[in-house]
Amino acid sequence: MARVLEHVATVGDAPSCGDVDARELCRSMRESVPEHGTDIESLLGPLFDEWVPRSFGTPHPGYLAFIPGGGLFPSALADLIADTTNRFTGVWQAAPALVQLEANVLDWIRDWMQFPETSRGLLTTGGSMANLTAVVCAREKLLGDDIGAGVIYTSSQVHLCVTKAARLAGIRAHRVRQLPVDAQFRMRIDGPGGLVETLAADRAAGSKPFLLVSSAGTTNTGAVDPLDRAADVAEAEGLWHHIDGAYGGFFHMVPELRPLLAGLSRADSLALDPHKGLFLPYGTGALLVRDGEDLRAAHADTAGYLPAPPDSEFYDPSQYGPELSRDFRGLRVWLPVKLYGAARLRAAVAEKRCLALHAAQRLADVPGLVMDAPPQLSLFAFHLTWPGASRAEENAATSALVERVTARGRVMITGCVVEMGAAPRRLARVCVLSFRTRAMHVDQAIEDISAEAAEILAAVRGSSA
Ligand SMILES: Cc1ncc(COP(=O)(O)O)c(C=O)c1O
Structure with a gap:
């Protein structure tokens, strides 16, 4: 010490x-x-x-x-407590009150992002894992077993973890469209080579567009894609709209800055990095999914040796994400937010x-x-x-x-x-x-x-x- x-x-x-x-x-x-x-x-x-x-x-x-991280000291203290008490927070039944703290944290993030109460979320180890989980979720919902024809749309400025997530989720590189950007490095939606035109060409060729990933702050230049217009197109075309807000998402906490991210709260899912915009130490990402059922459907499972998952009133991390045993990462978010206040x-x-x-x-x-x-x-x-x-x-x-x-x-x-x-x-x-x-x-x-x-x-x- x-x-x-x-x-x-x-x-x-x-x-x-x-x-x-x-x-x-x-x-x-x-x-x-x-x-x-x-x-x-x-x-x-x-x-x-x-x-x-x-x-x-x-x-x-x-x-x-x-993108600078932070490392607020109370998170280190939280990790010390979490690792010392070493309680199991993979399933609700094993430490219900501690899992509730994690659920509270996810509710706070949901409210800051102005997502609806139907949302469910997941604390991950970072933005990469949050983006991967979102891609899997969209694939499960919109492609089911028919993965081969699925196409993902994003911009040339998207973070590498999104194209990596596509690969890990079984969407081959030639089915990921990295659309051109405008003079401010924002995804081109309309006009030559833009989203609308590319989508139409893919549909005409018999492909199955299913996912649009826009960025709320790119890593290269900080560009915020036209999120509202992207949401319109996704809605009209029946695409899942995921936003990578790993860098920029937490600016939405500040009401006066929300217009800079207009449309963010319309997304089907949103990746965030509390270890960036919430100043926490590396190792804390988050995902919000607008319809929590979609996140659950992609992950829910249990085994005869585990306690039965709780009813939907209570949050059980193993039903909403890929991990079972995991660190108690809720505490490293909960403690600093409680100590400092929003x-x-x-x-x-x-x-x-x-x-x-x-x-x-x-x-x-x-x-x-x-x-x-x-x-x-x-x-x-x-x-x-x-x-x-x-x-x-x-x-x-x-x-x-x-x-x-x-x-x-x-x-x-x-x-x-x-x-x-x-x-x-x-x-x-x-x-x-x-x-x-x-x-x-x-x-x-x-x-x-x-x-x-x-x-x-x-x-x-x-x-x-
Ligand atoms: C825009 C963006 N998305 C995703 C990531 C990946 O996040 P992580 O490094 O937490 O996995 C980063 C990391 O810098 C990022 O800036």
């Missing part, structure tokens, strides 16, 4: 990204199984002093990379968006910096340019910008590659979502990005003079 507390207290003092060039380190760590025990101090020493620091600084206040969490989510808007506004004025994707939620993406630059030169300069900003050690940013025009474009991106990120850290990001951009552009000009 002393080590943990010291770590939390000093997390912002370390570099924003540790030295992850660690092939030699990893080779040196290989070990045979210990026949006898070891004292704890000699185990914790290298763990905290050498191995933890050799990593991305995910809990660092300057972590603006990928109002504080909502305010923190709203603050992250304000910080991103502020940063994007300032960076848009930096000479040579092009804002390709202004923030819709709390993520924006940009690249460097200068007169006469080729796409390859711009890409190299933008990659250098990402590396050099992170090497300064105060903030960590990452990039992505998107198709733009004829050639791939490398973008730098900033995502503000950690509960530890405050105005001073965003100002540091603005300073470091501006300074490195100026140096890179000066060098380019110098070499072409």
Whole structure:
């Protein structure tokens, strides 16, 4: 506990990204199984002093990379309690009151997302598992045994876990349509190559469209697909509409921000990541399914050695998901929400968006910096340019910008590659979502990005003079 507390207290003092060039380190760590025990101090020493620091600084206040996680400490406390008491929460009968806490958490999430009372949900280990469960659920309901003809529609910007989920659910890659996007990286629904046109062509060819997956915040640029229009098409065409809200879903907690996600609450299912937008430690995802019966029908099962599932008034996780034995992950959501209250969490989510808007506004004025994707939620993406630059030169300069900003050690940013025009474009991106990120850290990001951009552009000009 002393080590943990010291770590939390000093997390912002370390570099924003540790030295992850660690092939030699990893080779040196290989070990045979210990026949006898070891004292704890000699185990914790290298763990905290050498191995933890050799990593991305995910809990660092300057972590603006990928989609930041959080790691609210009460969740760690909840895990300690859950693992110490080690009660079995796979079936309701084994720990009814503890499972009820999990059901409460799912009801809270349902209300934040404005899903109806018919909904049921599942806490998963992350967004990938929530998306997979949704794909299986839609497949079960709309394809039954006729899996081969089923077609899934999504955009070129969808998270890789969705195409992976399709594969795992038996939908082959040539039956997943990754539709083009508009200038703001949102799924094209109407017009050439869009959803409506592609659907019609597939139907004419005898395929069986069954699932539309839109994104409430893509990982690359934070784009929110036109969820309302997507819902209209799904409704008219009899498709299951699943929304991947792993990044953006929790912005719907904040009533003033709901218009940014208009249509979200009309989905048939919604994947969320409390370990992103609710600031919890990695290992907590969630799925909501509008008609809870659909989720149950895909999973319900029991065995002669198990207690009979309860009547529908009570929630039994094993009837709504693939797992039986599982960690008691409800507590790591329940405890922080009870301790802090929803109002504080909502305010923190709203603050992250304000910080991103502020940063994007300032960076848009930096000479040579092009804002390709202004923030819709709390993520924006940009690249460097200068007169006469080729796409390859711009890409190299933008990659250098990402590396050099992170090497300064105060903030960590990452990039992505998107198709733009004829050639791939490398973008730098900033995502503000950690509960530890405050105005001073965003100002540091603005300073470091501006300074490195100026140096890179000066060098380019110098070499072409
Ligand atoms: C939009 C989106 N969907 C899904 C995922 C996958 O979630 P997880 O990493 O929790 O499995 C991510 C992860 O970053 C994401 O950003």
